[in-house]
Amino acid sequence: MAGILSSYSDSTCNTHNALQNISEYACGVTFQFKDSDNPPDMHYGVVSLQRCCDEANQPLLRIPGNTGCEMQFCELPAITTSYTSTIRHGGATETAPPTVTEGIESGWPSDVVSCMKFVYKGDLPDDIVDDISYADSWCVIRMYNDALDPSEVSTAVTASAAPASWTSAAVDPFESMFSSKTASSATAGSTSTSNGCGTYADQKMAGGIRIWVVLGLMFVGVVAAL
Structure with missing residues (x-):
């Protein structure tokens, strides 16, 4: 999935708080606006994205204050899986016993990530779609950056419930x-x-x-x- 930091990351599309304040993992979608001087009103939760977050029983959050994009996401719990790997020494003629390694891997829920990959700008009402250039899904692991200016780190808020027009568009x-x-x-x-x-x-x-x-x-x- 695409990262949320790029050459387009600036004061109009601040991504830092998505990295700084999440507990562990977060996945979501960034909707890039065509004109940061005339942004569409996107404080509502994108219905199709909300459905993805519902799979993990997590609220849909958004980053306030952006004028160049709309970032909506949810924090995701870590999913752990155990694994066993065996390394044999010398094939059929080996004299030493094989080396068996066991461990646990951690990551975000794959079903939720797959769901978010197919959230796109067409899930929004026509009057909003007209002001969006593209939508891009992403996932991040919490990153610490104590050097950030406090003005660059804001707290994500819960997205407002979508009105009927948004729900219809996402059907x-x-x-x-x-x-x-x-x-x-x-x-x-x-x-x-x-x-x-x-x-x-x-x-x-x-x-x-x-x-x-x-x-x-x-x-x-x-x-x-x-």
């Missing part, structure tokens, strides 16, 4: 299609379970189609730019 038509299909099956006597958004299998299929659609739109954009 995945493929998910809705499969949800309607599931509802029809249930009416006909199906025993499949649903959480209101179709069965788990339906959601996975809809998500897969959405991924290909997003990638297709990105490819068309690149071709057009060439």
Whole structure:
């Protein structure tokens, strides 16, 4: 995933507090504005990003005060996995016993990270999309920098609940299609379970189609730019 620090990181798109104040890990999306002198009102939580954070039961946060971009993210708990590796000495003719190493690796939840990769500016209302050049997902591990000026380090705030127009913009038509299909099956006597958004299998299929659609739109954009 792209880092959140780049040549475009400046006073209009301050990223320092996302690095300084998180407890351990954070993942989110930066929406870059076309005009920092006339930024869109993006204090609302991006619905599709909120859904990703919901998977980790974490609130959606945003960095206030930016005029060149909107950064929204959530802190993520560390996920630990154990591993065992074996190194053999000399193959089939070895005389020494193999070396077995055991350990534990820690990282952010992969499902949440994958979810955020497909949050894009098209998830926003048209009047907001018009003012955004691109959206870029990122993940960071807390970084300490005691040399930062206090004015560069602000506290993230909870994003405001999105209004109906934002919720409608983030509706995945493929998910809705499969949800309607599931509802029809249930009416006909199906025993499949649903959480209101179709069965788990339906959601996975809809998500897969959405991924290909997003990638297709990105490819068309690149071709057009060439």
